[in-house]
Amino acid sequence: xxxxxxxxxxxxxxxxxxxxxxxxxxxxxxxxxxxxxxxxxxxxxxxxxxxxxxxxxxxxxxxxxxxxxxxxxxxxxxxxxxxxxxxxxxxxxxxxxxxxxxxxxxxxxxxxxxxxxxxxxxxxxxxxxxxxxxxxxxxxxxxxxxxxxxxxxxxxxxxx
Amino acid sequence: xxxxxxxxxxxxxxxxxxxxxxxxxxxxxxxxxxxxxxxxxxxxxxxxxxxxxxxxxxxxxxxxxxxxxxxxxxxxxxxxxxxxxxxxxxxxxxxxxxxxxxxxxxxxxxxxxxxxxxxxxxxxxxxxxxxxxxxxxxxxxxxxxxxxxxxxxxxxxxxxxxxxxxxxxxxxxxxxxxxxxxxxxxxxxxxxxxxxxxxxxxxxxxxxxxxxxxxxxxxxxxxxxxxxxxxxxxxxxxxxxxxxxxxxxxxxxxxxxxxxxxxxxxxxxxxxxxxxxxxxxxxxxxxxxxxxxxxxxxxxxxxxxxxxxxxxxxxxxxxxxxxxxxxxxxxxxxxxxxxxxxxxxxxxxxxxxxxxxxxxxxxxxxxxxxxxxxxxxxxxxxxxxxxxxxxxxxxxxxxxxxxxxxxxxxxxxxxxxxxxxxxxxxxxxxxxxxxxxxxxxxxxxxxxxxxxxxxxxxxxxxxxxxxxxxxxxxxxxxxxxxxxxxxxxxxxxxxxxxxxxxxxxxxxxxxxxxxxxxxxxxxxxxxxxxxxxxxxxxxxxxxxxxxxxxxxxxxxxxxxxxxxxxxxxxxxxxxxxxxxxxxxxxxxxxxxxxxxxxxxxxxxxxxxxxxxxxxxxxxxxxxxxxxxxxxxxxxxxxxxxxxxxxxxxxxxxxxxxxxxxxxxxxxxxxxxxxxxxxxxxxxxxxxxxxxxxxxxxxxxxxxxxxxxxxxxxxxxxxxxxxxxxxxxxxxxxxxxxxxxxxxxxxxxxxxxxxxxxxxxxxxxxxxxxxxxxxxxxxxxxxxxxxxxxxxxxxxxxxx
Ligand code: FES
Ligand code: FES
Numbered sequence: 001x002x003x004x005x006x007x008x009x010x011x012x013x014x015x016x017x018x019x020x021x022x023x024x025x026x027x028x029x030x031x032x033x034x035x036x037x038x039x040x041x042x043x044x045x046x047x048x049x050x051x052x053x054x055x056x057x058x059x060x061x062x063x064x065x066x067x068x069x070x071x072x073x074x075x076x077x078x079x080x081x082x083x084x085x086x087x088x089x090x091x092x093x094x095x096x097x098x099x100x101x102x103x104x105x106x107x108x109x110x111x112x113x114x115x116x117x118x119x120x121x122x123x124x125x126x127x128x129x130x131x132x133x134x135x136x137x138x139x140x141x142x143x144x145x146x147x148x149x150x151x152x153x154x155x156x157x158x159x160x
Numbered sequence: 161x162x163x164x165x166x167x168x169x170x171x172x173x174x175x176x177x178x179x180x181x182x183x184x185x186x187x188x189x190x191x192x193x194x195x196x197x198x199x200x201x202x203x204x205x206x207x208x209x210x211x212x213x214x215x216x217x218x219x220x221x222x223x224x225x226x227x228x229x230x231x232x233x234x235x236x237x238x239x240x241x242x243x244x245x246x247x248x249x250x251x252x253x254x255x256x257x258x259x260x261x262x263x264x265x266x267x268x269x270x271x272x273x274x275x276x277x278x279x280x281x282x283x284x285x286x287x288x289x290x291x292x293x294x295x296x297x298x299x300x301x302x303x304x305x306x307x308x309x310x311x312x313x314x315x316x317x318x319x320x321x322x323x324x325x326x327x328x329x330x331x332x333x334x335x336x337x338x339x340x341x342x343x344x345x346x347x348x349x350x351x352x353x354x355x356x357x358x359x360x361x362x363x364x365x366x367x368x369x370x371x372x373x374x375x376x377x378x379x380x381x382x383x384x385x386x387x388x389x390x391x392x393x394x395x396x397x398x399x400x401x402x403x404x405x406x407x408x409x410x411x412x413x414x415x416x417x418x419x420x421x422x423x424x425x426x427x428x429x430x431x432x433x434x435x436x437x438x439x440x441x442x443x444x445x446x447x448x449x450x451x452x453x454x455x456x457x458x459x460x461x462x463x464x465x466x467x468x469x470x471x472x473x474x475x476x477x478x479x480x481x482x483x484x485x486x487x488x489x490x491x492x493x494x495x496x497x498x499x500x501x502x503x504x505x506x507x508x509x510x511x512x513x514x515x516x517x518x519x520x521x522x523x524x525x526x527x528x529x530x531x532x533x534x535x536x537x538x539x540x541x542x543x544x545x546x547x548x549x550x551x552x553x554x555x556x557x558x559x560x561x562x563x564x565x566x567x568x569x570x571x572x573x574x575x576x577x578x579x580x581x582x583x584x585x586x587x588x589x590x591x592x593x594x595x596x597x598x599x600x601x602x603x604x605x606x607x608x609x610x611x612x613x614x615x616x617x618x619x620x621x622x623x624x625x626x627x628x629x630x631x632x633x634x635x636x637x638x639x640x641x642x643x644x645x646x647x648x649x650x651x652x653x654x655x656x657x658x659x660x661x662x663x664x665x666x667x668x669x670x671x672x673x674x675x676x677x678x679x680x681x682x683x684x685x686x687x688x689x690x691x692x693x694x695x696x697x698x699x700x701x702x703x704x705x706x707x708x709x710x711x712x713x714x715x716x717x718x719x720x721x722x723x724x725x726x727x728x729x730x731x732x733x734x735x736x737x738x739x740x741x742x743x744x745x746x747x748x749x750x751x752x753x754x755x756x757x758x759x760x761x762x763x764x765x766x767x768x769x770x771x772x773x774x775x776x777x778x779x780x781x782x783x784x785x786x787x788x789x790x791x792x793x794x795x796x797x798x799x800x801x802x803x804x805x806x807x808x809x810x811x812x813x814x815x816x817x818x819x820x821x822x823x824x825x826x827x828x829x830x831x832x833x834x835x836x837x838x839x840x841x842x843x844x845x846x847x848x849x850x851x852x853x854x855x856x857x858x859x860x861x862x863x864x865x866x867x868x869x870x871x872x873x874x875x876x877x878x879x880x881x882x883x884x885x886x887x888x889x890x891x892x893x894x895x896x897x898x899x900x901x902x903x904x905x906x907x908x909x910x911x912x913x914x915x916x917x918x919x920x921x922x923x924x925x926x927x928x929x930x931x932x933x934x935x936x937x938x939x940x941x942x943x944x945x946x947x948x949x950x951x952x953x954x955x956x957x958x959x
């Protein structure tokens with residue numbers, strides 16, 4: 001099968017590689033570009049482990065082909081830190097609240113809640129639960145994730 | 161003890177401390193098994209059987225092998241010739257388990273051949289091209305049908321589908337039943353489900369030709385993993401190197417991928433290239449080790465007018481699926497707490513393990529305890545209902561009292577400590593039991609089906625292997641040790657090694673806190689390391705809710721040895737007896753003369769460089785290993801059928817309030833309260849998280865999750881569309897209160913908490929649903945209580 005050249009902006013850096021048309025975006029990010037922070041749980045769009053931000057919107061990178069993302073901008077979990085490697089307030093709150101155990105769903109959870117906070121800096125608990133409703137976590141029962149997002153929102157509120 | 165007094169005694173443990181491991185996960189820098197890449201890596205995809213049972217008459221891989229990029233097609237016949245069958249927990253010499261089906265495929269989805277190719281895509285393409293000549297034969301799916309004499313045999317050489325049928329009687333069960341004024345019996349079912357992690361099982365193996373070592377990177381959580389690989393492949397264990405620093409994306413008992421590992425290990429030796437098998441979700445849920453206990457309970461209880469229960473008979477029939485592995489042992493572990501937290505004088509237990517043409521059952525969080533707790537709690541509710549008593553009152557009358565510990569239950573386990581009444585009181589108080597009852601009644605008055613649930617359950621912890629000799633007399637294992645090696649390097653920093661993987665339990669954090677506590681050094685400066693197996697120590701992996709107790713105990717023991725060495729060095733240099741010295745934060749001073757002090761750095765420097773300042777004959781350097789036997793372990797089961805299982809017993813009580821939509825059968829959880837006592841809590845955030853996660857698993861098991869088979873033996877739950885995992889919408893906010901009754905058996909009074917929440921939540925949800933159904937005069941004793949089951953029950957289509 002023939003391969004296509006695909007060029008993406010990943011976390012602000014232009015990256016390119018070759019992949020067959022049938023290669024999903026998540027496989028391309030992980031296997032071709034070596035960005036292994038994004039995970040695979042189901043490959044059928046249910047678990048959210050593969051969530052990335054594409055042109056500002058969260059998408060499931062297992063449900064997209066890499067060729068469809070050619071020329072687009074992507075943020076993955078690796079792109080949430082500041083330029084000097086400082087944790088974002090959301091990452092820091094995930095740590096402070098131990099919003100994970102095995103860490104496997106964490107990249108997807110961070111992407112989902114990062115996008116939520118950009119659209120709605122003051123979400124209530126129901127809105128947070130709604131935002132992570134498509135991201136499955138088997139370890140935490142979600143509570144400390146909700147608490148982490150609430151803490152971040154509170155910090156945003158206090159800072160503004 | 162309340163929160164404050166519990167934490168005052170300690171410097172680091174019991175305090176809030178960020179979890180070391182979390183940092184790599186929030187930045188996308190975890191090292192999961194699929195993140196390791198190797199040049200020339202080959203990928204495996206599985207050819208699966210479409211039949212519930214079929215003879216394999218032939219496999220033609222010609223077309224598959226002709227596809228460019230395909231490197232090999234491995235069959236069960238080839239493996240059978242070249243490896244040793246995998247171990248089974250029971251003594252079943254005629255039930256051979258080979259990682260790929262050999263001669264006969266025994267369940268739909270079973271792996272029949274492994275295709276190896278340069279990419280997973282090519283391997284999947286080639287799977288379609290492998291021609292298998294099957295001859296479908298009779299199969300059996302229902303465990304009770306499988307026990308009939310005319311049932312098709314899953315393993316004909318074994319001569320029966322019954323793998324184990326044993327009965328124990330502890331105490332005067334017959335007399336106690338005869339003398340009690342009441343008894344009641346019922347059947348309860350726990351359906352096939354499991355704690356399905358979000359990461360599937362992944363394993364990469366690479367034969368290192370320069371060293372003659374098999375390197376393995378796997379998302380594994382299994383006792384004796386390197387040994388099992390070595391046995392299967394006839395290698396010495398020192399030729400197998402498992403990289404235990406691989407982060408495991410959730411396991412909860414399940415990730416026991418020995419079949420997968422043996423396949424890729426065999427292939428890497430054969431093909432002289434690294435080989436990976438990364439299960440896709442279907443391979444994982446239909447073919448892999450992903451199914452948990454599948455159990456029918458027939459329960460009998462004898463009790464008085466006042467609700468006091470005297471005796472209990474349990475018959476548990478468990479469907480092990482087609483290869484028994486360790487599944488039947490999950491019938492043995494619940495003997496640890498076979499009467500729950502109650503003062504029941506006598507008990508009998510009939511444990512039956514049956515093989516059927518379904519996916520094999522594997523270990524799941526609690527190792528059979530959650531289903532058993534569900535059956536026992538259902539029984540307590542039924543006694544209350546039969547007597548018209550309150551469920552909390554019946555529990556109070558039967559719970560073991562605080563002044564009765566240590567308490568020996570009829571089956572021989574001694575419960576270490578507890579104050580069950582205090583936890584229940586505290587929980588009912590904080591939850592507002594009376595207000596919740598009022599809220600339920602107000603909902604009912606509005607025409608809603610509303611129910612308040614309760615469960616009071618135990619979590620046996622500190623896992624040992626007593627259930628092995630208990631169910632298999634040929635197995636005389638009586639130790640289930642855990643180890644830690646501490647090294648203080650020349651410049652004074654501390655590194656601690658453990659010999660196992662982690663799947664979210666925070667073992668690095670555990671080690672640094674415990675060692676910091678004993679040596680009075682800042683935990684943030686202490687590094688915990690998951691050593692690779694060739695450099696590791698005797699370990700039994702993080703199963704059986706054991707690491708806080710066992711790894712914590714091993715680490716504390718090793719740290720005490722380091723402290724002793726430091727004191728001896730100081731004593732030698734001060735020319736004073738050790739008793740005259742004061743250890744404070746790693747520095748050692750002379751009692752009464754604080755100016756005379758040797759600092760941590762000085763002492764460490766002496767150990768590493770100044771042998772002339774060391775006590776005569778001592779070992780240079782500063783390192784210590786401690787290997788700890790499970791407290792109360794070390795003995796075989798007694799002749800009379802009693803056995804001391806796990807050492808420590810944590811207690812949990814749950815109170816959920818639910819409503820059921822009468823039209824759809826949809827259950828909504830409005831409130832959820834939980835009281836928990838696992839002794840001294842080493843890290844509060846970790847224990848909270850495990851408990852919330854356990855409750856979520858329990859809610860899934862109670863309401864949603866089931867691996868379903870149709871009449872043709874086809875597995876219907878191979879994706880997350882069909883197997884429903886609860887999301888943040890289904891899992892409610894949980895209010896948790898803590899109580900601290902230390903264990904007298906452990907270093908700091910800690911008990912296990914790795915299974916907390918899960919061991920009581922299914923029972924509590926079932927209790928709430930049945931409370932909601934009670935006004936209709938209906939009840940349900942089968943989990944999961946799915947929307948369609950409840951809808952049919954409420955609307956009279958089922959009984
Ligand atoms: S892997 Fe993409 S949604 Fe599960
Ligand atoms: S932290 Fe393990 S799945 Fe969410």
